[in-house]
Amino acid sequence: MGVKEMLNLARVPSILMLGVIYVAYVLIGGVIFWKLEGDLGGKDLSKLLLNKQRLLMTYSCLNQEGLEEVAQVVRDASKTGLSLKGNQTADGFWKFTSSAVFAATVVTTIGYGNMSPSSTAGQIFCVFFALFGIPLNVVVLNRVGKYMLALERNVSDFLEGKSGRKRCTRFFVHLFCFICGTVLFFIMPMLVFQQQEGWTYSQAIYYCFITLSTIGFGDFVADSNPDKDYPDWYSVLMASWIFFGLAWLALLINHSIDILERLNSLLKKGCCGEKTLEESESADNNNPDTQMEDDDEIKKPPITE
């Protein structure tokens, strides 16, 4: 075997092309975020300078140095979830319930970041906890997702047997499941969050998506406002929503991956022209597992989200 064969150089152009598309996508996104949020930053800056001036005027004993000192205390407090308000002794983030929620955000890789371990022991434990917890979470979600798919297929088969129209029935069952999922995991939670957290509708839907896609910025976190009294059913509902919602959105994202992989193999066909027999076969037949298309004997590809 030559070094060229060993390095698999034939594959490099297609990977490079994908890489270019990827980088371009990210850069374009960066420009749009910059335009959308950057102007706002200017407004924020002038508002902040005004506020600062006002504070220094109102509290005349407070000089620049004093303000920075207060700011440091406030930042330290907010890191541990403590509140400077009144005389209340908020006991911080690390109660049992919120620790369990934190553990769940670790294994699902949501990682809101509103709370994070600050001791060295906590940080090291967090690494090992995630190392075994993330694969466990993937396995459990896989099973639940497969069960959901099997249910959909069984219902579809049952209805096909009754109606006799195969394509049509399957399409409508798919559509029905998609709409049900959207209502259950986006529309209904949006209404609940709008009521319970006092967010706007767009903030609530943004929170739903950022959570279920496991991005988890932590700018909005439900069930975590110390000034609010939440009903008892709220945390249970939250947990079930996240669990089943993750399985459902992962199914949707996998659908999109299929479409992208097919586009990619079509592009490859169109651009390079050089394709092996296997490749053209797998691109032509209707194999849903298109990730495997050009390397079926290789182990399952890595999937990170």
Added chain:
Amino acid sequence: MGVKEMLNLARVPSILMLGVIYVAYVLIGGVIFWKLEGDLGGKDLSKLLLNKQRLLMTYSCLNQEGLEEVAQVVRDASKTGLSLKGNQTADGFWKFTSSAVFAATVVTTIGYGNMSPSSTAGQIFCVFFALFGIPLNVVVLNRVGKYMLALERNVSDFLEGKSGRKRCTRFFVHLFCFICGTVLFFIMPMLVFQQQEGWTYSQAIYYCFITLSTIGFGDFVADSNPDKDYPDWYSVLMASWIFFGLAWLALLINHSIDILERLNSLLKKGCCGEKTLEESESADNNNPDTQMEDDDEIKKPPITE
């Protein structure tokens, strides 16, 4: 087809058992985090109360109300990345470079959360950007991961041909690749971050893991301290580290998933005793793609990390 068959009740016990293991794992993790971090919370609380008292003493014009007012301004400033320090006009988070980094943390689902869109337009764009970006990211990482695997296999084949010892060579190539990956993606970045960011070694390794596993708490974020001057190569190195590290850690996590899936099918065999012919076949043969074991005809299972 009966309703029982349609609901696929035979599968429910195994899913329930997995669910119980999952919940137990998360709850135990929650208890440990609570113990590790909860005590610290108490210490933080008394320190905060002391600091607060000290501030109120030093700046006598500042009452409880004034302190809360200052705290609000500090929190608003930190949300937009503005600094109250000196007279410097920090221009906030949303420069072009940091916007591009933000876009990259969205598509990889790391989502540090130190910066997040605050305008409605930014939030809505973020949802749609992620909806197409996450699948694109998965596809690209899949390709890179597959290429890395193919390289490893080719080297392994090449060495096998030379040495003649199959098992032994393969094991050592695996081991070598694992060690190389650990050094490249954990040990070396740890040293770099320790130098550049001034973190301890344990904080640096914690940051590496929390980033590459896409949890992304945002308690530590490299290349984001406004008080530091970073060298030019730093951001390019960061980007390459995240990209290839994600592909590599995803491979590792997929290995763990394989092991867990095998354990699960072994458990099922031992506990339930009732298994179909296919299931026992797939559990016995050495199929690496064990996620598919009991439902090969079903679409790719959902995978979220």
